[in-house]
Amino acid sequence: MTNLNWGELPFGYLKTDYNIRCYYKDGKWGELEVSSSEFLNLHISATALHYGQQAFEGMKAYRGKDGKIRLFRWEENFKRMERSAHGILMQPITKELFKEAITKAVLLNERFVPPYGTGASLYLRPLLIGSGPQVGVKPADEYLFMVFATPVGPYFKEGFSPVKIAVVRDSDRAAPLGTGSIKVGGNYASSLKGVQKAHDEGYGAPMYLDSVHKKYIDEIGAANFFGIKDSTYITPKSPSILPSITNMSIMQLAEDIGLNVERRPIDIEELDSFEEVGACGTAAIISPIGEIYDIDEDKKYLFCKDGKAGPISTKIYEKLVAIQYGDEPDTHNWVEIIK
Ligand code: PLP
Numbered sequence: 001m002t003n004l005n006w007g008e009l010p011f012g013y014l015k016t017d018y019n020i021r022c023y024y025k026d027g028k029w030g031e032l033e034v035s036s037s038e039f040l041n042l043h044i045s046a047t048a049l050h051y052g053q054q055a056f057e058g059m060k061a062y063r064g065k066d067g068k069i070r071l072f073r074w075e076e077n078f079k080r081m082e083r084s085a086h087g088i089l090m091q092p093i094t095k096e097l098f099k100e101a102i103t104k105a106v107l108l109n110e111r112f113v114p115p116y117g118t119g120a121s122l123y124l125r126p127l128l129i130g131s132g133p134q135v136g137v138k139p140a141d142e143y144l145f146m147v148f149a150t151p152v153g154p155y156f157k158e159g160f161s162p163v164k165i166a167v168v169r170d171s172d173r174a175a176p177l178g179t180g181s182i183k184v185g186g187n188y189a190s191s192l193k194g195v196q197k198a199h200d201e202g203y204g205a206p207m208y209l210d211s212v213h214k215k216y217i218d219e220i221g222a223a224n225f226f227g228i229k230d231s232t233y234i235t236p237k238s239p240s241i242l243p244s245i246t247n248m249s250i251m252q253l254a255e256d257i258g259l260n261v262e263r264r265p266i267d268i269e270e271l272d273s274f275e276e277v278g279a280c281g282t283a284a285i286i287s288p289i290g291e292i293y294d295i296d297e298d299k300k301y302l303f304c305k306d307g308k309a310g311p312i313s314t315k316i317y318e319k320l321v322a323i324q325y326g327d328e329p330d331t332h333n334w335v336e337i338i339k
Pocket residue numbers: 058219221222223224241242243244245246247280281282283
C-alpha cells in the first residue's frame with residue numbers, strides 16, 4: 001500500500017497509477033483501454049468543450065476491516081449516468097462497460113484504496129464526454145467514457161461536525177425544466193458563483209432555493225438537504241435537484257429505524273421548526289448543519305447548539321457508514337465486494 005497520511009486526506013485530486021478509457025466511434029463502443037497518462041488528446045471542436053456535452057458520476061470504493069474492497073450501489077450510478085446521457089443527447093455507456101471500467105479503476109489502483117478506519121475512501125469519477133467535432137449546436141457523433149480514481153477524505157473540512165451554510169439568492173444553479181436533475185458539468189459551472197459567495201461570507205457551501213419562487217429549499221452545493229422533526233425525515237421534492245443515491249439510501253435507513261419519511265417541498269421558513277438538519281451525498285456523506293445564514297434576508301437559523309450532530313443524524317450516519325465499510329449486515333443488498 002502507498003504511504004500516505006490517510007487520516008488527513010482532503011477531498012481533492014491525487015495522482016494514481018491508471019485510468020480507464022473507452023471510445024465510441026462509427027456507431028459502437030470499443031474495448032476498454034488502460035492509461036497511465038493524466039491527459040486527454042481531444043479535438044479542438046469537441047462538443048464537450050464548446051457546448052457542455054458531458055456528464056459525470058461520483059462514487060466510492062471502501063476497504064473493510066476484513067481487507068475486502070466494496071462498491072456501494074454502483075448500479076444506481078450507472079442508471080443516473082444513463083439518464084444524464086439521454087438528457088443531453090449523448091451516447092450512453094453500456095452497463096457492462098461501466099461495471100468493468102469502475103472495477104478496473106479500483107483494482108489497478110488498489111494501493112490507493114485507503115486502509116480501514118481512516119475515514120478515507122477511493123473516489124471514482126466516471127466521465128462521459130462528446131469528443132467528436134461540431135460547430136453547429138448539435139450532438140457529437142463520437143464519445144469518450146473514462147474513469148479515474150483518487151483517494152479522498154471528507155468533503156467538508158469539519159468531517160462529521162456541524163457545517164455552516166449560506167443561502168444564495170442572487171444566482172440559480174438550475175431551472176425546473178433544465179438540467180438540474182441530471183449530473184452534467186453545466187450545473188456545476190452555474191453553481192460556482194454561489195459557492196464563491198458562500199465562501200466569501202465565511203460559509204462552507206451555498207444553499208439554493210427553487211429558482212421560480214425563491215421560497216422552497218432545493219439543494220446544498222453538491223449535496224441534498226434533509227431535516228428531521230417529530231420523528232420524521234423530510235427531504236425536498238423538486239424537479240431541479242439531483243436525485244442523490246445517498247439520500248435514497250438514507251430514506252430507507254430512516255424508515256428502518258422507525259422514522260416517517262416525507263419527500264415534499266420545504267419552505268425555507270420551515271427551517272425554524274427542524275430539530276436537526278443536514279446535507280448528504282457521496283462526497284459529503286452526511287454532514288450535520290449547525291447554521292444556515294440567509295444573507296439577503298439577514299436571518300440566521302441555528303442548530304446543533306452544543307456543537308455536535310443531533311442524535312438521529314448520528315444514528316443514520318453510523319448505520320450508513322457501517323454498511324459501506326462492511327461492519328454491518330448489508331440487508332438491502334447495496335454493497336458489492338470486488339476483491
Ligand atoms: N446534489 C448534487 C448537486 C450533487 O452533485 C451530488 C453529488 O453527486 C448530490 C446531490 C449527492 O448525490 P449522491 O448521493 O448520489 O452522490
